[in-house]
Amino acid sequence: MLHLLLPLLLFFSGVRRSRSAIVESLPGFPGHLPFILETGYVGVGELEEVQLFYYFIESERSPEDDPLLLWLTGGPGCSALSGLLFEIGPLQFDYSNSSENRPVLKLNSYSWTKIAKIIFLDAPVGTGFSYATTWRAYNNSDMSSAAQSYEFLRKWLVAHPKFLTNPLYITGDSYSGVIVPTIVKEIYDGNEAGREPPMNLKGYVLGNPVTCEAKDISQRIPFGHKTALVSDELYESTKKDCNGDYVNVDPTNGACLTDLEMVSRCLEKIFLGQILEPICSVISPNHTRLKWSRSILDETIINIVSMPQQSRPWCRSYNYLYSYIWANDRNVQEALHIREWDRCNESLSYTKDVPNSVVYHRYLSKTSLRALIYSGDHDLAILYVGTLDWIRSLNLTLLGPWSPWFVDGQVAGYSILYAVGIKYNLTYTTIKGGGHTAPEYKPKECFAMVDRWFSYYPL
Template identity: 45%
Template structure:
C-alpha cells in the first residue's frame, strides 16, 4: 500500500473514530445571493468502512406531516448533487448569465421539497463526496450498494428520530432502479425484525428506472422502430456493398423501420430481441441500428448532442470522452445561447463542486475527494443483478404505493421498457390511459393500477424540442428529472405529480 494512502487512511480514522454521524446546518452557499430559503443539512454517515455523504433538505411545507423521500441518482455513480441541482431539488444554476468563476445559483420554485423532505445521498460509495476508508471499499455492486444505502438510511433516521413518523418513500432514477428496488426489500425485511425500529415505509418513486435488462434492451429496438429512426429499406441493402448502404442512409430521416426490425427479430430470436445473440446476422443488424442512432443524444433524442464541441468530432472515442468529461468544456458565454446542449449545464457543477469555498460551505472533509465528478465513470461497480421484476411482483402483496414516470423520447430507458415490466405485474387498471395537463397543455399521459392494496401510478412526460436560444426556454427546461432520461421539466410539472395529495397517494377519483 502506498505511503500516501496509509497517511490518508490514518488521518481519516483518527478524525472520524468517534463520529459515525456528522451533520451541519448550511445557511449560505457560494453563488447564492443571501441565506438559503430552506433548511439544508449536509454531513456524513459511517456505513461499515465507508463515509456516505448526504444533503438533507427539509420540506418547505409541513415537515412534521410531509413525507420523507430518500433519493439518489443513477449511473451508477452519479452524485446526489445531480438530483438536487438538475432534477428535483430547490436549486438550479443560472446558465444564461454565467461569465466565469463560481456559477450562480437560483431558487427553483417547483421542487419536490415543496411537499416532501428529501434526503439526497451520494451512493454507492465512490460517488460524489462519499468515500471509503480502505482501498477495498471502492469495490461495490448492485447488492452491496443496496445494503449500504439501507444501512445509511437506518442510521440517519436513528440520528433524526423526528423523521421516523412521517411516511417514508424510497426514490431513484435510471440504473439505480435496480438497487432502489433492493433497498425497498431491505426495508420490508428489516421491519420484520422486532429488534429494529420500524421504518414507516409507504412506497417508492422511480424515474425512468432500469428494472430488467432484457426488457430494456428489447424495448430500445422497438422504440427506434416506433419513433422512426431506422429505414424501412435498410434491411434490403444489408447484403449490398458498403457504398450502397451509405447512399441509402441519406433517406433515413424520413422513413420508419420495419424490414430491419423484422429481420432483426428473425436473426436475434423471434419476437424477442436477444441482443446477446452470437448469430452473425443478428450482430450485423444490431450494428446497423447502432449506426443510425449513435449520433443522437440518447437521454432525449430531441435535444442536441454535444459532439460539435469535440476537437475531433468524427472520432467516436473523442465524443465519448467529451460526454464523460463535461468539466473540460471551455465555457464561452456568447456561444452558450446559440449552441446550447445539456453538457453546458453539467459543466457548471464541476466548477462549483470543486471550488474550495463551496467545499468549505458544504463541510466536505479535507483530503477525501480531490476531484469531484457529477458521474464517476471509473466506479468499480459490479452489475450482479440482471432483473428485479420479481421483487416488484412481491411488492404488489405489501400494500405499497408507487409512482413510476418516464420520458417519451428516452433511448436509454425507453418508456416502452417501463410499460413492459409494469404490464408483467398483471395489475388491475383503475384509471385508464389518459392525458394529464399543465396550463391547459398535454404534458404527458398517465394510468393507475391497483391490486391487493398495492397502487401504482405510471406517468409519461412529453418531451419538447428545445428552442434555439436558451434564454427563451430557461423557465420551462431548467431541469431534467432523471439521469439517463428525457424528461424535460415543464413549469410546475412535478409540483403537480408530487403534490401532497398524489405523494400520499390519496384517491381523488380523477
C-alpha cells in the same frame, strides 16, 4: 418514542457519531438560503469504513406533516448533487447569468422540497463526496449498496427521531431502479422483523428506471420504430433477421449484424437522453469523462474547455460543466464541509449482482405499499415501452384505462393505475416530452405529478 430508541442509541454509542452541519449560505447564491440545508456523513459497514455523504433539505411547506424522501441518483456512481441541482432540488444554475469561472445559483420553482423533506444520498461509496477509509471497503455491489443505504437510513433516523412518524418514501431514478426496490424490501422486512427504529414506510417512486439492462437496451429498436427514428422497412428486416433479439446476437448472423449497423447509423447522432437533442460528450475540467449513463453506442468526446465558444454546438451536457466548476471550488467545499467531487464516477469497483429487479417489485406487490413509476417518453436510454412491459408482467389488476392527465390545460403525460386488492397499488405514467431523466426536462409537469400522488389525488 424515546424509550423505543434507547436500545438502538446504546448500540450506536459504541461507534463514531455522524458528522453533520447546517449550511446557511452557498457561493453563487445571493444571501442566506431560504430553506434548511443540512449536510453530513454517516458511517456504515464494518468499523464504519464507508462514510456516506448526504444533503438533507427540510420541506418548505409543512415539515411536521410532509413525507420524508430518500433520494438516490443513478449511474451507479452519479452524485446526488446531480438530482439536487438538475432535477428535483431547490437550487439550480442560472445559466443566463453564469460564466465559466463564476457559476450562479437560483431557486427552482418546481423543487420537490416544496412538498417533501428530502435526503439526497451519495451512494454507493465512491459516489460524489462519499468515501471509504480502506481500499477494501470501496468494493461494492447492488446488494451491498442497498444494505449500506438501509443502514444509513436507520442511523440517520436515530439521529433525527422527530422524522420517524413522517410517511417515508424511497425514491430515485435511472440505475437506482435496481437499488430502490431492494432497499424498500430491506426496510419492509426489517419492520416486519421488529428492527429498530420502526420506519413509517409508505412506498417508493422511480423515474426512468433501469430494471434489467439487457431487456431495457433491447427495446431501443422497437422504440426507434415507434418514434420514426427507424424506418418501417429497416425495422421489419431487423426484427426478422435478428429473430427479435437485438442484444444476444449470433456473430455468424451476417444479415442481422448488417441491419443493426444500419440502425446504429440512424441513431448515432441522437442523444440517448432526449431523442430531439444532438449527441455529444465532453471532457470535464479535471479530464474525467462527463457522462451520466452507460451506452451501447460510443460517443465522440469533445474537449469543450479548449474549444472556442463561438464554434460550439449547444449540447445539454455543457450545462453539467457548471457543476464540476462549482462543486470543486474550495469555498463551496468549505461551505458544504466536503472534499473533491466528481459528478459521475466511472471507475467504481462495482458488481452488478441484481440482473433483474422485477423480482423485488413482484415481492412488494404483495404488501400494502404504494408505487409511482414514471418515464420521459422521449428517453432513448431507458424506454417507456420496456418499463410498461415489466409492469404488465406483474399481472396486477388494471383499475382504469390508459388516459391523459393535464397541467395548465395541456397534456402532461398518459397514466394507468394497477392494484392488488385494497392493499398495493402502482401508478405508471409517461411525462410528455420528457427525457432521461424526466424532471430535468419537464420540471413543472413532474412537480404536479408528485404533488398529486403524495396527496393521494388522481394525476
